[in-house]
Amino acid sequence: MITVSIVGATGYTGHDLVKILSGHPSVKIVDLSAKLEVPVMIEDEYPDLAGSISMVCGHPDTGRVIEKSDIAFLALPHTVSMKYAPELLDGGVKVIDLSADFRLESPRLFKEWYGEDHTKPELIDSAVYGMPELNRERIAKSSLVANPGCYPTAAILALAPLMGEGLVDETRIIIDAKSGVTGAGKKASLELLFAECNESVRSYKVGSHQHTPEIDQELGRLAGREIGVIFTPTLVPVNRGILCSCYLKLVKDIPGEDVLAIYRRFYSGAPFVRVLKRGEWPDTKYVTNTNYCDIGIGVLKDKKELVVVSAIDNLVKGAAGQAVQNMNIMCGCDEKEGLV
Template identity: 45%
Template sequence: MKAAIIGATGYGGAELIRLLHQHKYVEEFTLHSSSQSGVAISESYPQLTNITNQSLQSINIEQISKNADVVFMATPSGISTEITPAFIENGVKVIDLSGDLRFKDPNVYEKWYKKTSAANEVLEKAVYGLTELNREKVKNASLIANPGCYPTATILGLYPLLKNIAVEANSVIIDAKSGVSGAGRKASLGTSYCEVNENFKIYKVNEHQHIPEIEVALKTANNQLGPIKFNTHLVPMTRGIMSTIYCQPLASVSEKLLRNLYQQYYENDRFVRVRKEGEYPATKEVYGSNFCDIGITFDERTGWITIVSVIDNLMKGAAGQAVQNLNVMHGIDEGTGLLGAPIFP
């Protein structure tokens, strides 16, 4: 197949280049940017020297539509809303890594993202591309709304529990932490070295735009679930997300029961790894990979469940998930181009 990456100069775009370069079914791909047309991608990313010598091209929808079978939208929010409809009309499949198409209700998007929503007919075509939840829908999709990074770690961490165990409706608390690459490549004071180094800070308190995305997905597991408590923190590291989740079951459970539940739920999902008793994942253990690692325990003293879920925000939280969806959409092995071991240390 042939692909195009729009927004190739961002971190998500760079990861897509790395993954598609080694993907045996992607014959070729083109790189597009609204701001750096004509500039070699190696000028932005010297590590790509002699790997791909492409120059960035402008975003010409008609030309891209003629040459590409699938378009990856690795753009900031608000861009996909404007140009994805034309690709769909031209019969090109789209995998959108931004948040523009994740909600069926346009009012939710406009409230949390402070931007104009895509048209209802576009939103209706979009399939939420968390593969482990929606694999059958992804198979037949032509438009994928790739999940956010925090939602990926959190939903995968909670979904089997909410699907099978009754919990106190308002008891879900999510303490999430991310590396700085999650903020994107654009320079800003808040993510500069002096602000981030040797620092640990909370941000977007009670107002992170991923809150409704998580709630919508989790309510498909348990429609009695109340509002979640979700807050995010910036950690002085480059990659990784850890979502530490707390909730209170309505009836007594055991740690063995919980672990068996998770292992059975994800037994056919190669990119979700459930840790053994007493073992909890660290972000470094999924670094550079498409894995989501989950540890779970039950505190008999307090009666609360604790779940720890980790991903690489640029892989399973962005580009890796997008390629996983590409594979499922085209009926090829789901792990194609994604089976490299995590980078450690």
């Protein structure tokens, strides 16, 4: 059995990690923790977990995690994970970090977009960007996986097959992504109150969302050139789900069927990416509570434009599910084990 600990178990992604891992046939959860001063039973915090797990969740104790675990999931706010990861790695525990702390290659960019100095820049080089569809072999050998952000997962999966193919104008990529409210985590804030979000759709951080450099970095790596996307995030009044619409200028005439064939080839070994038939478009309800990413593609021939739409569950493929997929790869399990 793979022994796992979850730090940040009381948060939204922590909840989904506990839920998925408590049903994983090759996993034993050995430790749960969060910021809490007073320990709680996890099934009291999240009654839907009752019957699947009964375990105390207390304040993090890295010594205890090192003693008991093969893998530690850090479902923590950015800048907090980098406080825990070094000691866990030194203690021989493999770390899958759901925060942004090890995603950006440049500590300068981290400071620019996350507002704080990176305190462990020496660890960044050893971290592998945890998107199995792009980095499966490197993830298998890694001790530190930087699990991708939710918007970047949806955007990069939608665009990766096109990068470096000479099909689209890579200097003009428009990403219009809508997310459910759990994307912001469990913390209380005025703009996330029911009355503020319900029956309302609003864009925010246009051109300044912290996931922009992550998308640029990973698409740029695939394209072999600098990429600077135009990214508009929008909050929609649902709990879960991201629908990501991408608009690209085609630089040559290509039928929709040929673009579909490129996507099918690119994702032929990817069990959680479903490329939809021509004329079909993703719907978040078909990926909710699953680790799937659905992708629809359309060529607007007269306008020489390509539209690619992806849908994921932000807490599953966009966070906890992808993290478990990475764990499966790191531990030599079937990539789909424990996941739907």
